[in-house]
Amino acid sequence: xxxxxxxxxxxxxxCEVMVYHNDTLLEVLRDxxxxxxxxxxxxxxxxxxxxxHMDGKPVRSCLTLAMEAVGTKIRTVEGLANGDELSDLQQxxxxxxxxxxxxxxxxMLMSADALLKNNPKPDEKTVRKALGGNICRCTGxxxxxxxxxxxxxxxxDCPDCKTDxxxxx
Amino acid sequence: xxxxxxxxxxxxxxMPRVDSRAKVMGKAKFTADLILPGMLVGKIxxxxxxxxxxxxxxxxxxxxxxxxxxxxxGKDTEGVKWGVFAYTRDQQFIQIEKVRYIGxxxxxxxxxxxxxxxxxxxxxxxxxxxLPPVFxxxxxxxxxTELIHEDFPNNVNVHVNIDTGNVDENFEKAHYIREDTxxxxxxxYFQAEPYAIVARFDHEDCLEIWCPNGGxxxxxxxxxxxxxxxxxxxxxxxxxxxGAFGGRSEICPxxxxxxxxxxxxxxxxxxxxxxxxxTIATRQGHAMITTHKTGVDKDGRVLARETTCYMDGGAYSxxxxxxxxxxxxxxxxxxxxxSVRYNGYRIYTNKPIRGMIRTHGRGFACGxxxxxxxxxxxxxxxxxxxxLRNCRKPGEYxxxxxxxxxxxxxxxxxxxxxxxxxxxxxxxxxxxxGIGIGTNSVQTGFxxxxxxxxxxxxxxxxxxxxxxxSGVVDNGQGNDNMLVQIAAEELGLLPEDIHLVSADxxxxxxxxxxxxxxxxxxxxxxxxxxxxxxxxxxxxVAAKVLKVKPExxxxxxxxxxxxxxxxxSIPIRKVVRISLLNFNSVNAEGGYWPKVDMxxxxxxxxxxxxxxxxxxxxxIVEVKVDPDTGQVEVLEVTAAQDVGYGINPLVLEGQFExxxxxxxxxxxxxxxxxxxxxxxxxxxxxxxxxxxxxDMPKINNIIVESIDPKGPYGxxxxxxxxxxxxAQGYSAAVSNAIGVYMDSFPLTxxxxxxxxxxxxxxxx
Numbered sequence: 001x002x003x004x005x006x007x008x009x010x011x012x013x014x015c016e017v018m019v020y021h022n023d024t025l026l027e028v029l030r031d032x033x034x035x036x037x038x039x040x041x042x043x044x045x046x047x048x049x050x051x052x053h054m055d056g057k058p059v060r061s062c063l064t065l066a067m068e069a070v071g072t073k074i075r076t077v078e079g080l081a082n083g084d085e086l087s088d089l090q091q092x093x094x095x096x097x098x099x100x101x102x103x104x105x106x107x108m109l110m111s112a113d114a115l116l117k118n119n120p121k122p123d124e125k126t127v128r129k130a131l132g133g134n135i136c137r138c139t140g141x142x143x144x145x146x147x148x149x150x151x152x153x154x155x156x157d158c159p160d161c162k163t164d165x166x167x168x169x
Numbered sequence: 170x171x172x173x174x175x176x177x178x179x180x181x182x183x184m185p186r187v188d189s190r191a192k193v194m195g196k197a198k199f200t201a202d203l204i205l206p207g208m209l210v211g212k213i214x215x216x217x218x219x220x221x222x223x224x225x226x227x228x229x230x231x232x233x234x235x236x237x238x239x240x241x242x243g244k245d246t247e248g249v250k251w252g253v254f255a256y257t258r259d260q261q262f263i264q265i266e267k268v269r270y271i272g273x274x275x276x277x278x279x280x281x282x283x284x285x286x287x288x289x290x291x292x293x294x295x296x297x298x299x300l301p302p303v304f305x306x307x308x309x310x311x312x313x314t315e316l317i318h319e320d321f322p323n324n325v326n327v328h329v330n331i332d333t334g335n336v337d338e339n340f341e342k343a344h345y346i347r348e349d350t351x352x353x354x355x356x357x358y359f360q361a362e363p364y365a366i367v368a369r370f371d372h373e374d375c376l377e378i379w380c381p382n383g384g385x386x387x388x389x390x391x392x393x394x395x396x397x398x399x400x401x402x403x404x405x406x407x408x409x410x411x412g413a414f415g416g417r418s419e420i421c422p423x424x425x426x427x428x429x430x431x432x433x434x435x436x437x438x439x440x441x442x443x444x445x446x447x448t449i450a451t452r453q454g455h456a457m458i459t460t461h462k463t464g465v466d467k468d469g470r471v472l473a474r475e476t477t478c479y480m481d482g483g484a485y486s487x488x489x490x491x492x493x494x495x496x497x498x499x500x501x502x503x504x505x506x507x508s509v510r511y512n513g514y515r516i517y518t519n520k521p522i523r524g525m526i527r528t529h530g531r532g533f534a535c536g537x538x539x540x541x542x543x544x545x546x547x548x549x550x551x552x553x554x555x556x557l558r559n560c561r562k563p564g565e566y567x568x569x570x571x572x573x574x575x576x577x578x579x580x581x582x583x584x585x586x587x588x589x590x591x592x593x594x595x596x597x598x599x600x601x602x603g604i605g606i607g608t609n610s611v612q613t614g615f616x617x618x619x620x621x622x623x624x625x626x627x628x629x630x631x632x633x634x635x636x637x638x639s640g641v642v643d644n645g646q647g648n649d650n651m652l653v654q655i656a657a658e659e660l661g662l663l664p665e666d667i668h669l670v671s672a673d674x675x676x677x678x679x680x681x682x683x684x685x686x687x688x689x690x691x692x693x694x695x696x697x698x699x700x701x702x703x704x705x706x707x708x709x710v711a712a713k714v715l716k717v718k719p720e721x722x723x724x725x726x727x728x729x730x731x732x733x734x735x736x737x738s739i740p741i742r743k744v745v746r747i748s749l750l751n752f753n754s755v756n757a758e759g760g761y762w763p764k765v766d767m768x769x770x771x772x773x774x775x776x777x778x779x780x781x782x783x784x785x786x787x788x789i790v791e792v793k794v795d796p797d798t799g800q801v802e803v804l805e806v807t808a809a810q811d812v813g814y815g816i817n818p819l820v821l822e823g824q825f826e827x828x829x830x831x832x833x834x835x836x837x838x839x840x841x842x843x844x845x846x847x848x849x850x851x852x853x854x855x856x857x858x859x860x861x862x863x864d865m866p867k868i869n870n871i872i873v874e875s876i877d878p879k880g881p882y883g884x885x886x887x888x889x890x891x892x893x894x895x896a897q898g899y900s901a902a903v904s905n906a907i908g909v910y911m912d913s914f915p916l917t918x919x920x921x922x923x924x925x926x927x928x929x930x931x932x933x
Contacts, residue, residue: 036202037195041361041411042444042854049361077195090193094185097819100827101645102192103361103411109193131862135854137361137412138645140826140834141862159183160819 006070010035011079019066026050026061029076037077037106041135048134051107052076058114077106080113089113089151096147096160100138108134112148120152178725179658180882183819186650187664188409188643197409200365200379205437208367209238211430212286212440213423214276214293215450216268219519219847220302220317223267223275223295231278231292236285239433240293241277241426249395251420254771257327257486259318260522262395262425267300269317269484270519271847272449277426279438304847306481306516307458317484317517326482327489327515331497331775333568335508339473343464347544351461351536353914355481355842356454356835357852358526359859362411363447364421368428369437375402376428381410382672383418384682386620386640389674391420392428400674407672413644414831415525416452418684419487423450448852452524453842455492455515456481457532461540469548469555475510476500478533480523482515487524489515490771491615496530499893500537501568502610502783503578504559509568519847525684527889528832531896532914535837538607538897539910551595552901553586556608561785563875571779575877575885577811581787582608584871585809589789601794603906607897608787613886614780615685616769622762623692624678625699627656629755633727633742634666635703640680641692642672646888647820648688652696654816655881659700660707661724661741678760686886689816690782691761694881698759706755710748711739763879781879786810786890788829788898794906796925799918801838801903803864808895809871813885822870824888829868833895834860837903837915 003018010033017032029035029052038061041049045063052061053075080087089112092098099105108131115122115130122130127148128141136144146158154161191197228240243265252258263274276293280286301314309317309324317324340346366380376396382388385405393400410417423440431438442450457480464473478496482489493513501509545555561567563576585606586592594604614621626638637656643649653667660667670676680695681687708719711729715722715737723732730738748755766777791804808825815821839858843850851857876883896914903916909924 030202034204035195036198039199039362039411040201041363044444044853044855046854047361077193081194086190086193093193094189097183097185097823099186099189099192100647100823101361101412102188102197102409103199103645105192106195128862128865135361135859135861137359137414137831137859138827139823140828140830140860140868141865142826142868143823145862160185 006067008069008074009072010074011076021067023066024062025064025066025069028066029061035076035078039103039106041103048111049104049107051110051134053110053114056114056117058111077109080109089116089148092147092151095162096143096150098139098144098147104134104136108136108144115148116152122149124149177658179654179664180816182817184650184654184664184817186647186820187653188649199362199409199411200367200381201441203367203379203439205367205369208437208439209279209281209434210283210286211277211279211427211438212290213274213426214278214290216271216273216275218268218297218299219271220300221268221297222300223264224298225296226276227294228276231289234285234289234292236281237278237289238281238436239279239430240289241429241433245429247395247397251391251422252486253419253488254490257489260422260485262422270521272521273484274422274426277430279430279434302519302847304518304520304844306479306518309516309518317519321517324517325514326486326517327493327772329490329493329511329513329772329775331509331511331569333508336473336475336510339508340464343472344467345544345547346462346464347540348460348462349536349540349912351459351532351539351912353457353532355456355523356526356840357448357842357857358414358416359854359857360412360414360416363444364442364451365440366424366427367437367439368431370432370435375404377404377406378424378428379406379408380424381413381417382642383413383644383684384642384680385672385674386679387418387682387684388420388424392424395425396428404675405673410642410644413683414527417644418525421451444854445852449521449849452487453521454526454528455523457530459533459536461536463540463544465544467548469544469550469558471504471506471559473508474506477512478514480513480515481518481520483518483520483522485522487522492523492525492529494771494775496533498612498779499530499534499609502612503561503608503785505561505565506568521849527828527892528836528896531836534609534893535897535900535914536912538901539904539912542901543910552606553582553591556582556606560608561610569779570776573783574879575782575813575875576785577873577875578608578610578785581785581809581811581873584873585787585789585807588869588871589791589805589807591789594791601796601906603902604789604791605898605901605905606787606789607894607901609890609893609897610783610785611686611886611889611893612780613690613782613784614687614763614765616765616767616779617681617685618767620679620681621765622760623680623695624758624760625695626758627699627703627756629703629745631745631749633740633745634668635660635662636668636670637696638670638677639692639696640672640677641688642682644683646683646824647817648683650820651689651693651816655693655697656700659697660704661729662727666727686889689884690880691763694761695759697881698761699757702757702759703755706757707741707744711744714739714747782813782877782885784811784813784886784890786894788833788891788894790833790898790902792902792906794903794921799921801916803834803866805867805869806833806895807869807871808891809873810887810890811873811875812887813877813880814874814883815872816882816884818872821872821887825870825891826868828888828892829895830860830865832892833899834864836896837899839915839917841915
């Protein structure tokens with residue numbers, strides 16, 4: 001099998017890369033482009049650790065061929081922050097203790113980011129449903145759900161939200 | 170308790186973890202993310218048979234394949250066997266004579282890429298002579314077929330016998346006696362990160378290795394033994410670790426195989442496990458058949474207990490003697506018993522290897538608590554009351570003679586009872602709606618001989634920041650942050666001023682690892698002492714400048730100041746520079762070795778001080794069961810643990826929530842392995858049902874602080890007592906909801922429906 005050259009739009013940059021027809025997007029991101037934030041945990045589309053955005057929609061990069069990504073806009077966890085400036089969601093994950101081992105975190109963030117883009121103030125049930133395709137073995141999800149629900153909607157009674165009133169204190 | 174004050178600046182606070190920024194940016198590197206120049210891909214040839222003699226292995230075709238750089242078999246090893254103890258060394262790193270489970274390591278390949286390595290595996294011809302396998306531990310003990318290990322008669326790998334005396338006499342005195350048997354199959358860790366290893370030999374012939382581990386020093390010694398090279402030549406490096414839960418405690422044969430391939434090829438080699446390999450060829454939790462016979466007086470106090478447990482150990486010893494003991498130890502720690510006799514048997518079978526796990530002995534512990542509930546019902550006592558009457562109190566000795574210093578067992582019960590609304594709910598809930606309680610205790614440490622202690626070094630840099638060196642490893646639970654918090658608190662710095670060098674065997678001293686729940690108690694303690702020693706040096710210099718006595722000083726927020734006159738102060742950075750100008754660097758060391766009974770041994774002498782502290786947990790669970798489907802809806806879980814002291818409540822809550830998800834929600838409702846002829850039928854995340862965000866109930870966390878006199882700031886273990894008590898709470902709640910005391914775990918819908926049907930038939 002011959003490798004062919006394709007161009008992918010990843011995190012607003014055009015990347016030329018040589019791939020096999022059967023290379024998954026996850027393999028290309030990790031092995032060719034050194035974007036190792038996306039993880040392989042189950043390898044069969046169950047755990048969500050490899051979730052990335054394709055044209056704004058969360059998809060499993062382990063089940064997506066690199067060839068299918070041609071002509072789409074890909075965003076990975078590495079593209080969530082603006083340089084060193086974290087997104088509200090990333091900061092919320094840190095503040096709420098939503099990160100333990102961190103292996104599922106990238107996929108969680110990508111699923112949650114897609115949710116918040118459509119619904120910045122989701123209720124708990126909506127968050128839990130939106131994260132239903134991401135397996136976390138460390139946290140029991142409680143802090144992750146809180147981090148997502150409060151990311152764009154800080155709560156005064158949450159000890160871990162950096163609300164304006166607390167900053168003033 | 171002299172050490173205890175609430176006047177801390179950094180410990181005791183909800184501090185976001187230092188490692189989380191790199192993780193939310195996708196920058197944290199895990200083993201499989203590493204790419205080294207010239208790196209090869211390694212793969213493992215595994216046994217397709219559960220029990221077979223290896224007649225021959227022909228690797229010539231694989232070696233001839235273009236792109237294959239090395240093929241190794243058992244003949245290439247130094248013949249050193251692995252086992253945690255001298256008397257349990259039963260596992261070759263690559264099998265040479267026979268294979269003992271489906272998945273046993275037979276050969277390793279290093280090639281230029283994964284496809285080539287996989288092709289090479291197919292080209293290795295192994296000729297086997299199949300032997301009769303045994304899969305059931307009870308059959309294995311009476312089987313007359315070839316033993317799995319010839320020097321272990323009846324396939325009994327480990328027998329732990331504990332007898333405190335007077336058991337039979339006390340049964341005579343008992344007002345009520347029950348004997349019941351409980352069973353649970355194997356469960357798995359399903360760490361998010363599949364196991365992976367990168368190994369290379371450097372220019373000085375030192376082995377450098379990266380892999381998930383429960384303690385880097387627990388990896389380096391066996392590797393130094395296996396390669397017959399000095400300890401300093403094995404450099405286990407720090408890397409982000411995607412969860413452990415007990416399953417990364419020991420060396421894995423593939424650590425050795427990966428390093429051997431690196432040695433042969435003189436190239437770095439990376440081996441990534443598939444999800445199936447992670448399930449089959451690392452470790453699993455033991456399946457158990459446990460019989461508890463309990464005799465109580467008329468008030469429900471336990472006079473005598475006899476417990477016999479048969480554990481399916483799989484093909485090799487692993488941590489066998491420890492694993493055979495821990496379920497018993499948890500029982501004797503949480504409940505007082507006038508007398509007790511325990512016989513734990515770990516049996517070899519032709520199944521994957523079983524080791525340590527966070528919810529160790531769910532069948533054992535849940536059975537114990539279910540039986541206690543049965544006794545309570547018989548005597549007309551509330552389940553809470555019977556626990557309060559039997560639970561551990563501070564200042565007592567366990568049955569095997571461990572002194573229990575700090576203990577707030579009863580406080581965890583009282584607080585969980587109050588928060589959960591137990592009194593309003595128990596006995597008053599509608600049909601198929603239930604509530605249950607579980608209580609447990611976990612040891613903060615095991616006797617680990619010369620590796621039981623930890624030592625830390627701290628050096629100040631001229632910019633006033635400090636580098637802290639510690640052997641403690643972070644598997645995801647937040648140990649790095651714990652060390653930084655402690656160092657910052659003691660040195661008077663901010664967390665961002667602490668640079669942590671940890672979990673690297675070249676630069677850090679020996680440490681027991683996260684194994685046995687001692688990271689804070691031992692490793693954190695060592696950092697605290699090192700920081701205090703370092704602070705003393707700073708105070709001596711500062712005292713001269715400020716013209717006061719060192720003991721009048723305190724440090725906070727990068728300043729050293731006079732306690733009674735805080736305006737009188739000097740920046741720590743300046744103190745460091747003054748010290749350097751006076752020809753003195755500012756550095757210090759500190760070490761902590763728990764005073765355990767070094768003569769205590771798991772099999773030969775299971776008596777004496779086990780560890781210095783014990784944690785205690787209570788979980789109360791409220792559920793609804795659908796009588797038509799057997800589905801359990803969990804409404805609310807309340808988890809209370811005596812953690813000694815909460816160094817970081819934010820992290821602790823995360824430990825509680827994760828623990829009860831694994832131990833209770835998963836461990837009691839959905840998680841178990843299914844088998845056919847020694848083959849695991851559900852090794853993947855698709856087939857093995859892990860809890861999801863949408864499954865989880867409301868969780869109430871209650872941190873109880875007993876301020877252990879030996880622990881740093883009074884801290885002990887956190888989380889594992891919740892994982893264990895959650896399993897018990899879940900099983901009790903479901904039993905309460907359906908009105909049937911369950912004896913087979915986990916409580917899957919099929920078992921629940923059968924129990925409901927049985928009860929209906931009987932009630933007719």
